[in-house]
Amino acid sequence: MTWKQLLAENRITAEPTSRTEIRDLRGVVLRNLADAQITGLSEDGRFSHAYDAVRILANVVVRASGFRVKGEGGGHDNTFLALKVAAPAFEKMAVYFDACRRQRNNFLYERANIVSYTEMEELLWEVSAFSLAGDAWLQKHHPELI
Amino acid sequence: MRKSPIASALFSRTQQRLLSALLLNSREPVYSAELARRFAVRPSTLQRDLSKLSLAGIINLSRSGNRAYYQANENCPVFPELRSLVLKTCGLVDFLHDELALFAGRIIVAAVYGSVASEMETSAGDIDLLVIGTVKMMDLVPMLERATGQLRRQVNPTIFTPDEFCQKARGSHFVRSVLGKPLQFVLGSRRDLEAITGRKPHHRGTDQPD
Numbered sequence: 286m287t288w289k290q291l292l293a294e295n296r297i298t299a300e301p302t303s304r305t306e307i308r309d310l311r312g313v314v315l316r317n318l319a320d321a322q323i324t325g326l327s328e329d330g331r332f333s334h335a336y337d338a339v340r341i342l343a344n345v346v347v348r349a350s351g352f353r354v355k356g357e358g359g360g361h362d363n364t365f366l367a368l369k370v371a372a373p374a375f376e377k378m379a380v381y382f383d384a385c386r387r388q389r390n391n392f393l394y395e396r397a398n399i400v401s402y403t404e405m406e407e408l409l410w411e412v413s414a415f416s417l418a419g420d421a422w423l424q425k426h427h428p429e430l431i
Numbered sequence: 432m433r434k435s436p437i438a439s440a441l442f443s444r445t446q447q448r449l450l451s452a453l454l455l456n457s458r459e460p461v462y463s464a465e466l467a468r469r470f471a472v473r474p475s476t477l478q479r480d481l482s483k484l485s486l487a488g489i490i491n492l493s494r495s496g497n498r499a500y501y502q503a504n505e506n507c508p509v510f511p512e513l514r515s516l517v518l519k520t521c522g523l524v525d526f527l528h529d530e531l532a533l534f535a536g537r538i539i540v541a542a543v544y545g546s547v548a549s550e551m552e553t554s555a556g557d558i559d560l561l562v563i564g565t566v567k568m569m570d571l572v573p574m575l576e577r578a579t580g581q582l583r584r585q586v587n588p589t590i591f592t593p594d595e596f597c598q599k600a601r602g603s604h605f606v607r608s609v610l611g612k613p614l615q616f617v618l619g620s621r622r623d624l625e626a627i628t629g630r631k632p633h634h635r636g637t638d639q640p641d
Contacts, residue, residue, distance in 0.1 A: 380572045387557065387587050399605050401591045407567050 286370050288352065296363040298355055302348040307423070307430045310345045314338045314416065321409055328405040329392050335408045336389050339382050342412070342419045343368040346375070349427045361386050372422055378415055435520035445470075445480045447521040453490055454514045455522050455529075457503035460493060466501070489513065519584070527560065527586075527617045530574040538564035539593060539627065540619035544609045560588045560617070561609055563596050563627060593627045600628040 291297045317338035321331050343364045347354055350371040354360040365383040369376045385408055392399045423431055438447050448470050453461065463481060467474040481501055484490045491504045504510065518526055524543065531541050545559035558578070562571075571588055578586040591599070591606075599606040610624065 377569075377572050380576055381569050384568060384572070384575055384588070387585060388589070391587060396605050398599075398603050399589055401589065401599075402595055403590050403592050404568060407569065411569065 286366055288350075288370055291352075291363070291367060291370060296355060296360065297347070297352045297367055299351060300353040301351050302430065304430050307345055307349060310341055310348065314341045314345070317341065318412065318416065321412070327398075328400045328402050329398060332385075332392075332400045332405045332408055333389060335405070335412045336382075336385050339385065339408070339412050339415060340364055342415055343375075343379070343382065346371045346419060346422060349423055349430050374422075375415075375418070378411065378418075381411065382415075435523070438517070438520035441516075442521075443480070445472075445477060446484070447517075449477065449480055449484060450489075450513070450517045451522045451525055453484075453501060453503045454510075454517050455525055457505055457510075457514070460500040460502040463499045463501060523558065524615055524617055526578070527558075527574075530577065531562075531618055534564070534566045534570060535618060537566045537570075538562055538618050540564070540623050541617040542614040542619070542624075543617065544612065544614050557585045557587050560586055561614070562588050562590045563593055563619075563624075564590075565592060566590065597628050 288297070292299065317334045320326075321334035321338060323331065326334075340359075340361055344354065347364060347367045350367075352367060352371075354363045354367055356363045362383065365379045365386065368379045368382075385404075388400060388404065435447075442450065449466065452466060452469065463477060464474050466481075467477055470477070481490070481492075481499075485492045485501070488504055488507050489509075490501050493500045493502070503514075507513070527541070527543070531538055540561070540563040542561050543558060544561050568588060568590060575586055575588075578584065596606065600610060610628070614621070614624075
């Protein structure tokens with residue numbers, strides 16, 4: 286996939302971002318990360334907060350690249366497709382996060398309590414790694430937005 | 432090998448087994464008696480279908496001494512289409528088995544559940560996969576990518592450690608409903624599931640044999 290293809294398929298639109306928008310999005314990521322650490326919550330709940338952090342972090346990378354994701358329900362699938370284009374180094378993570386997206390849809394709409402402790406713990410670990418990698422990417426490619 | 436409504440409408444059970452064994456491992460010539468051993472049938476049972484497939488140019492026959500070896504003919508004009516059809520229907524479990532065998536030491540049970548296992552799937556439905564072991568979702572990412580590329584379907588793994596699965600078998604509706612319905616075992620067996628949960632689950636329907 287390329288930006289051109291994503292634009293042609295109406296999955297994204299070109300739209301510049303601002304330092305303020307990136308700061309606000311990163312603030313939401315931090316809030317979701319903190320919520321995901323609350324041990325009293327269910328596995329589904331913690332997974333959901335961690336997933337939201339991941340999706341918004343991926344969106345930070347896409348917005349910093351000058352695009353906005355489109356699509357039904359916020360276009361979560363398009364966010365991870367766009368993440369792969371924005372930063373090929375995140376490709377493996379994007380496939381993993383997309384699997385987490387399907388798992389989230391599964392417990393939200395089809396099967397309660399499907400998320401295991403193992404999966405929740407793994408996502409918490411990966412979101413921390415992605416958070417660090419995302420900040421480093423932003424610093425390297427778009428320092429003007431920090 | 433799993434039963435697929437689409438494959439069953441097009442091919443006999445024997446043909447499905449032969450096509451799955453030969454087309455999904457097209458580089459390996461297979462001795463006819465070895466195929467019979469794998470399918471737990473007499474070699475004569477396979478002879479008619481092997482001859483038909485060979486005459487049609489779908490597979491090649493070669494001889495060494497008194498042994499007959501069969502191999503997929505990759506030059507057959509419909510080889511890619513036929514392989515793809517087999518992969519998406521009756522070859523699904525074989526595909527998953529080959530992918531997950533890499534983690535055999537870390538996976539005790541892997542089984543397809545849900546609509547695919549119950550043979551109620553729609554052609555584009557996701558494949559729900561239960562995994563019990565110490566493997567991580569990130570380890571399975573290459574498999575997820577290949578499944579999307581080759582099967583044109585998404586695989587949704589749900590991963591439990593044996594301890595967590597055992598614990599949830601007592602209280603989780605999801606785990607209990609999975610245990611109560613037919614499964615297609617990719618790695619391990621229902622006996623392994625029983626060993627993990629410490630009891631024999633009451634399940635309706637019949638698991639599909641590997």
